[in-house]
Each structure stands twice: as C-alpha cells, then as structure tokens.
Ligand SMILES: Nc1nc2c(ncn2[C@@H]2O[C@H](COP(=O)(O)OP(=O)(O)O)[C@@H](O)[C@H]2O)c(=O)[nH]1
C-alpha cells in the first residue's frame with residue numbers, strides 16, 4: 001500500500017570523515033528491528049560499508065541507503081561519505097534527501113570539511129539536525145562543540161537530549177523538553193524511563209527554557225502564548241520547534257553514542273518529529289518541453305517526475321538507476337521518458353535499496369527513493385518523467401578534478417579493456433574522469449585525490465578483472481597565447497589529377513582566463529564560401545588539442561577568420577580543415593605562447609604548535625596564503641597553491657604534524673607558469689612522451 005506522503009522522511013546522514021555516520025546509520029536500522037544484530041564498521045559487519053574497498057579502509061566511499069518504519073512513518077536514510085576524496089558523492093546524494101542529519105564527533109574539534117556539508121544543506125534549503133556522537137568518550141565536550149557550530153557555521157543549535165552518565169559510562173540520555181531520562185540496558189537498545197538525576201536538574205531546566213523559546217519563535221500564536229503564560233505544552237513545543245527547524249532558523253541537537261547504542265531511539269523520534277515531509281520542501285527547479293523554467297511542486301497527484309541522482313553498476317545485475325520522486329506517484333507501468341536522450345524507458349520493477357540488498361515495491365510517491373534496473377539510456381543527473389509531461393530537473397554542476405594519473409594495463413594489450421572498464425566506473429562516480437593523453441596516447445584517470453584514483457583502480461580490478469598500475473601524477477597544464485597576431489594557412493596540391501586547394505587568413509588573440517575558445521567569422525565577399533567556414537573552425541579546433549610548446553591543450557584564445565581563397569574544383573571541406581589547422585599552428589608560435597598551470601584552493605587544518613612548519617612549507621610551494629583562523633585548538637590556513645606543488649601533499653603534512661593535520665583541496669583556476677619554470681616542465685613532458 002502506498003505511503004501517506006506526510007509520513008515520509010528521507011534524510012541524508014552526512015558530516016566529516018570518521019565521526020561515526022555509518023555507525024549511527026547501523027544503529028538506526030538495528031533500533032527499528034531492520035537488523036538482528038548491530039552492524040559495526042570495525043568488525044566489517046556494517047550494512048552500509050559493504051564494498052571491499054570500504055571495509056578494508058574503514059571508510060565509506062559511496063552513498064548507501066536503507067529504509068525502515070518508525071512510529072507510523074516511512075524513513076529512508078542515505079549514509080554518505082565524509083572523506084575529502086569521496087565527498088563529491090555526498091554533494092550529489094543530497095539531491096535525494098529532504099533533510100540532513102549532520103553527525104559531529106563530540107570528542108574532537110570540528111574540521112574544515114564539516115562546513116562543506118552545512119553549506120550544501122543551506123544551498124539546497126534542507127533543514128539540519130545535528131547529532132553529537134561519541135558522547136560516551138571522556139574527551140566529549142558538548143558545550144565546546146555547540147560553540148564551534150555557532151561560531152563557524154553561524155548555526156543556532158538547541159540541545160534536545162544530553163548524555164546521562166552512571167558512574168564512568170554514558171548509560172542513558174536525558175530528554176530536556178520532556179524532563180525525563182532514559183536509562184539504556186547495555187548495548188541492547190532497550191531503555192527504561194527514569195527520573196532526571198538531581199545533579200542534572202538545574203542544567204536541564206535551563207536547557208528546557210532554550211527549547212521552549214526556540215519553539216515559541218517558530219509560530220506567532222505560540223510566541224504570544226509563551227510571553228503570556230511563560231510556558232508551552234509538550235505538543236506546542238513540538239509544533240513550534242518543527243516550524244523553526246523547517247525554516248532553518250534553529251537546529252535541534254541530539255546526543256548519542258552509536259557504538260554503545262545509546263540515545264538512538266530519541267534520535268529516531270527527532271527525525272520523525274522535526275525533519276520535513278517531502279511536501280514541506282520548496283519545489284524543484286526544472287525546464288518543461290519548450291525550455292521554459294518551471295517549478296515542480298512536491299505534489300503526489302501531479303504527473304510523475306524523478307531525478308536520477310546515482311547509478312550503481314553491478315557486474316551481474318547491470319545498471320541500477322537510483323532516483324528521488326520529485327513529483328507525482330509512479331508504478332512499474334508508468335509511461336516514462338528521458339527528456340534529454342528522448343528515450344522511452346520501461347521500469348519493470350521498482351526497488352527500494354536496503355544496504356546491498358533490494359526489495360520490490362508496487363509504487364513510490366514524492367520524497368521516496370527507488371531504484372530501477374537496466375534502463376536503456378539514462379544516466380545520473382538526468383530526469384525521468386511522465387511521457388505526457390516531459391520535464392527536466394536542473395542537473396548537477398560538474399566536479400573539476402584535482403589530480404590526474406597516467407595508468408597502464410598490467411597485461412599488455414588490455415589497454416582498451418581498461419579504458420572501457422574505467423568508463424563504466426565513471427558512470428557510477430561522476431567525480432572520476434577518464435581521458436586519453438593526445439600526445440602520449442596514455443590513459444589518464446583524474447579524480448578528487450590520490451586515494452580516489454587508487455580506489456577506482458582497485459574497483460576496476462575487482463569488478464572487471466583488469467589490473468592497472470598508476471604512474472606518476474600528471475598536472476593538466478594548458479597552453480595559451482599572449483599577443484594578437486595574423487596567420488596564414490595554405491594547402492596547395494595541384495600537380496596532376498584532382499588537386500587540393502584551400503587558403504585562409506586568421507587572427508589569433510588572447511581571451512580572458514577561463515574564456516575557452518571563441519571562433520568568429522569575418523569573411524566578406526565570399527573569399528571563402530559559407531559552407532567551408534565550419535571546416536576552417538574544425539581545423540583550428542583540431543590544432544587546439546595539442547599546443548606546440550609541450551603538447552598540452554590550448555585554451556583562452558579567440559580566432560577570427562578574415563580572408564582566404566578557394567578553387568571551384570580543388571577546394572573541399574577536407575582542404576579547408578587542413579588549411580585552418582596549418583594557419584593556427586603557424587600563428588600560435590608567433591603569438592607569444594605560454595604555459596598555464598592549474599591552481600587549487602586548500603584549507604589546511606593544523607594544531608597550533610605546527611603552524612610555523614606548515615606555513616614555511618607552504619611558502620616553499622609557491623602558495624598564496626589568503627587567510628588564517630583559529631578553530632578550536634587548530635589553525636586553519638586557506639591558500640591558493642599551484643597543483644604541481646601539492647600532488648603528494650598528504651604524506652608531507654602527516655609527517656609535519658605527526659598525523660594531526662588535515663586538508664581539503666579543490667580546483668581553483670589557471671595562471672601562467674612563471675617564466676623560469678617553463679623549460680623544466682617542457683623537458684619533463686617531452687621525456688614522458690618519449691617513453692614507450
Ligand atoms: N567511541 C566511539 N567510537 C565510535 C562511535 N561511533 C563510531 N565510532 C568509531 O569511529 C570510527 C568511524 O566510524 P564510522 O561510522 O565509520 O564513521 P564515518 O566515517 O562518519 O561513517 C569507527 O572506528 C567507529 O567504531 C561512538 O559513538 N563512540
């Protein structure tokens with residue numbers, strides 16, 4: 001039977017790496033009876049981290065889903081990765097959720113990566129519930145964490161539960177608003193209601209006022225009542241708080257210990273009570289068939305539209321497309337179309353994901369997530385819509401990689417198989433890119449970090465049986481021009497038989513950084529016939545693929561074709577293509593060509609006492625430091641650094657900070673390479689091109 005949409009909760013569990021997101025997710029499933037024992041990442045029994053690359057590293061690499069009933073609601077959770085190499089997947093997975101449960105380690109200061117999740121939730125307008133995890137640890141400091149949330153996120157956290165400590169250990173939680181406590185029986189998840197310990201009574205009273213105040217602010221009527229009577233009923237607190245949370249003016253905070261399995265029931269209640277039902281979110285931006293902007297309201301009776309935010313490729317089952325129902329209700333028989341590829345798709349079976357398993361359902365409605373197998377031509381980032389109402393939901397913005405490696409198949413002759421396998425991995429992982437180096441013919445794999453690329457290669461071997469080795473990381477240099485010049489290309493082969501003739505004159509000039517390529521046609525009087533102009537452009541574009549300094553792609557140039565000659569019989573598209581290419585190559589060398597290098601933006605988080613070393617080291621890497629700030633006991637340095645200087649930064653930072661430093665990296669922009677470094681880069685890339 002279909003679920004009543006007001007009882008649907010679909011939430012992402014997100015946050016920085018290692019804080020216990022996956023452990024919280026396992027505890028949620030266990031508490032609702034969805035697992036007979038508590039899955040644990042440390043024992044490799046987690047329902048969410050089940051891929052060998054994940055269990056081996058104790059680190060989530062891709063988003064996993066599960067769903068369960070709780071208190072007459074249908075809850076779906078997405079356990080997302082937090083590690084910097086894999087968070088692109090999290091950004092995309094948030095397009096599937098309606099609210100974010102951001103997990104924070106109560107026992108350690110927030111790291112820079114935590115703010116990413118918070119900002120993404122903000123961009124998507126999703127309410128946030130904070131979970132303070134690892135509260136049983138001696139180092140847990142709840143007040144310090146709340147202060148960081150206020151300072152660094154400008155958040156307004158309001159505590160709903162706090163740990164109750166019996167002797168040495170956290171063995172229960174106090175429900176602040178209800179004024180009672182829950183004593184947990186070991187890790188069984190069972191609890192008994194008990195009185196708030198006298199020692200905590202005063203603190204609980206203060207915290208309760210904060211909750212009631214936050215609730216009153218959510219609703220004018222309640223505010224009036226609160227100001228008059230000085231208090232609100234439990235039902236009014238819940239209602240007002242819900243409104244404040246949905247408006248994103250308040251973030252509830254729940255304290256748990258995932259591994260000790262304490263406080264999880266209160267977290268479940270908070271999810272159901274305070275996270276949005278799909279219809280409570282704003283509509284989703286889309287385009288209709290005529291290209292006009294529309295907003296898809298979260299309406300269960302509207303025509304169906306689903307946004308595919310993830311693809312899972314299983315070597316046995318094939319493709320699973322995972323989508324969030326954005327509007328309407330869908331069954332296996334709904335007639336759907338992909339408006340981008342214009343393909344009609346058949347759903348066959350609708351599946352719900354349960355960790356590595358799936359369960360078939362008859363229908364799905366707004367806010368639910370379903371997977372369908374073996375679609376003909378649909379990819380992550382695309383929409384599937386009712387065939388009578390084709391709409392296209394706004395897609396993802398692409399992730400620019402921060403590192404590239406050349407890879408080589410371990411067995412000779414398996415290059416093509418390796419490329420094919422890597423392309424299949426790219427369908428699942430939109431932050432992974434595979435290209436061929438135009439000059440050397442090598443396969444280039446690019447991603448968000450070395451670990452990301454290494455994991456991709458491990459998967460290639462496990463899933464498709466193709467072993468590859470990573471060679472040295474490559475910096476994606478570009479070439480460009482700095483002066484405006486005229487250039488000439490002339491192809492003339494008219495000795496006997498059918499000849500070849502084309503002649504074109506062009507101007508080459510620089511464009512602003514990031515301008516890419518622009519082609520302008522200024523031919524007057526038909527010196528080159530109209531139908532040959534595209535061939536000239538094609539020829540120029542071919543020449544752009546490999547510049548003449550060191551064979552890197554040429555960018556940020558404008559090419560204007562101004563004059564030319566043709567021959568009635570001997571001219572052809574082919575001839576003009578060659579002439580265009582010749583003209584560009586001729587002019588490029590005169591136009592003061594230079595190399596551009598990519599810069600990355602980095603946030604390096606280091607303990608105070610390592611500051612000096614890390615700063616000195618960054619300066620030696622040509623870094624431009626843009627700012628520093630104190631976060632807890634750590635300093636966060638923000639800098640723009642040439643990618644070439646930080647290709648292997650992780651081990652160096654580890655040794656400078658004895659493993660206590662961390663960093664985040666993202667592509668920033670291109671800049672000219674300093675003149676004195678150009679010869680070295682050129683000779684190195686020629687050397688690597690000469691290698692067999
Ligand atoms: N002491 C303690 N350790 C925890 C708790 N929750 C998770 N951990 C441990 O923290 C590590 C990372 O947990 P995991 O769930 O994989 O974190 P994630 O990266 O955020 O998904 C594992 O070793 C867990 O056993 C907790 O509540 N208390």
Ligand SMILES: [Mg+2]
Pocket residue numbers: 021022023049059060080081082
């Ligand atoms: Mg995890």
